[in-house]
Amino acid sequence: MANTAEVIANRQLTAILFMMRTTVVISFVPLLTTGDAAQDAWAAGLITGLLLTLVAWGVAGLAARYPGLTVVDYSRLLLGRFLGTMVSLVISWHFLLIAATDIRIYAELMRVAFMPNTPIWFTVVAMAFLATLGAWFGIEPIGRTADAFLPIFAAFVALTLLGAAPSFNLHNLQPVLARGLRPVLSSVWTPLGIGLQWVSVGMLFPFLIPESRRVRSVVLAAVLSSALLAIVVAVLVGVLGADLGSKSLFPFLKMARSVRPTRTIERIEILGTVAWGLGLFAGGSTMVYCGSRALSQILRIAEYRKIVPIFGVLVALYSMYAYKDAFQLVGFFRPPGFPLLIALTAGVPYALMWASHLARHLGRRRTGGAGK
């Protein structure tokens, strides 16, 4: 059972998930860079949004059926102690993977675009330290920070898009869906795989109030972030063109650096970069928090804070050593490897848990049992 002394509002969870999702997907725009959708990447964004909403509903729906329990608890309940613990360990690794990879992407951005002479460990350690600090304070401060950051985050992303709008060329988005759905679908899987972030819902559900709106808040985050990403990718292609956009390492940054809204207002990339930093804090600290909580439950350690520093160090080490360079980082997300990895390590466990839940439910109905 989770220690439910801490509580966050559903609105705060929506803010955390929205920023977490938007940050990483805006960073290297996998809708455009990992598939062949080209000028139709916005359509890939909409399809991804639809599928992500289903995933969000699946994850949140299962969590809602076990109130007061984390994914560690109900995975053991549904799959048995051994398999459940294995699944919980894999989910803990997901938290580590997400935090470390998000931080590494940010560190690569800082190195490539702003501070080429600064060693990458500096940015990694700084961001991992911040995430660890956030996790140490608990989910309530993270939620309040997300509340405070969200307007700034949204405003900075919106201002970057507005700044780029004068350079928008509708011709770059044409022809529309001329090559059929196959190229569009090729761009769907990696962004959908990044939806792995929604596994954090399994750890955060017991802390959410009010209970009646929990699933709605998770689904709302998926819908809002997907809509924003479709808009971002449409503007991005309209400004940079499909070719330059898809060949850029960080297309959103490239777009912001390639436009000059007026003669006096230029260099607007700082807005996007700050927004990204805010989102990374919200996402990173949530992941360290969830990871530490999950591990503390698996290891039966009552106080999760004992795990937080260790998890923070693991995040920093994973971030530095799991990827040799930007090439390997980009390669990691390339389909079919990445989507398959996520499907196997997250999709299959959740499918098994749902199957077990339904079997239990049907069994109970057949035997006339009541309750959960």
Added chain:
Amino acid sequence: MRLIAALAALCLALAATGCWDRKEPDDMVFAVALGFDIDDDGDYVAIAQFANPAAAKGGVPPSSQPAGSAPFWTDCAKGRTPFDALANLSPALSREMTVSNIEVLLISERLARRGIAPIMDLVARDNELRLTVSAAVVNGDLKSLLESQFPEDPIPALSIQRMLNPIHFIDPSAMSPGLLQSIADMLRPGQDLLLPVLRLNAGAGSESGAEHGPDSASDSPSDSKSGVGSTSPGHAVTHIGSAAFHRDRMIGWLDGHESRGANFARSRSQHTPVSVRSPAGGLVSIHVAHVVSTVSSRYMDGDVSILIKAKVEGHVQGQTGLEEGQAGVNFADSESLRDLRSCLAQCVREDIEHALAKSREYRSDFIGLGNAVYRRLPRAWRAGVGDRWYELLPDVEVDIEVESTLTSPGLLRESLHY
């Protein structure tokens, strides 16, 4: 714990004080213009202009300043790649060079004809260079052009940047599309690049000679329309005409009329002067302030045809033929206005036709007819039209429709006649 948090916040605040790395501005030297050329051995030549803000502040012309206090200086270096050439500028500098404040990127004709893909690759890849920079091809010696004197600004790069990006004044030439637009044009299927040309006028250090330039290509520089194609001999550098590319290689020059026609067809024209024959005799000058064009394509029986529709809006700026007894155009008369509009439309149509003729001659689709086919008829494009587009271009049927509007006669209702 609160103390740790406060310290962490303080450290982060210190890191956000504006300068984001350990480079001191005092240890840096800022390039404001960058040029690339290629020599006989195939080596790239990078030419950079550096600003000396302390000297520029005084507003004293460089010639009257003591050595070392000029507002700018220009250096060049060679290398096997554009980046090599750029890096080789450093040994001659006592400070670290930064190109993040570049205003213009100039490319020599020779390099442009050889191919500008390596330059575009460097610019798009570099973390300091930005795609907001204005680009142009130089007709004449690039280094001499960068060392030319401009009466308006002590630093040539600033004058060149303003020349390439006219805002309010009338300019008949192709405005610089900026590197973002240039790279997008190069990458877009069925579209070629058109870059503005800076011409180093004779007597200002030109080595390549201006007789092969865009101005000389003009077939009627002093015709009835405007001064398009004429140069200003008093100035060291003139911004006139364009350089047409096929993929990344320059194919040939366009004169002022052709550039203007291309810009009309691509909706990229702005504040253009057009002089037309007046129905009452003499010439009427019209300031074209707004142009919107659409290029649409049709595919019937295996043949592609194109329709260019241009909507032109302008106002009357002046007229000639007001000698004794001549009343000039009666702007209250609807028939005179119709004639005038028709003349303006005809003039714009002719410019577009000139541009189209050059496009066919060079097999460079700088108007973007192929791109219209690619966008509107993607199946036909994929079915083979795309592969054969440059073979088809000279014979593609193109209709041009121009609709012109005169918004006002200026601040006079009737002409002044004496």
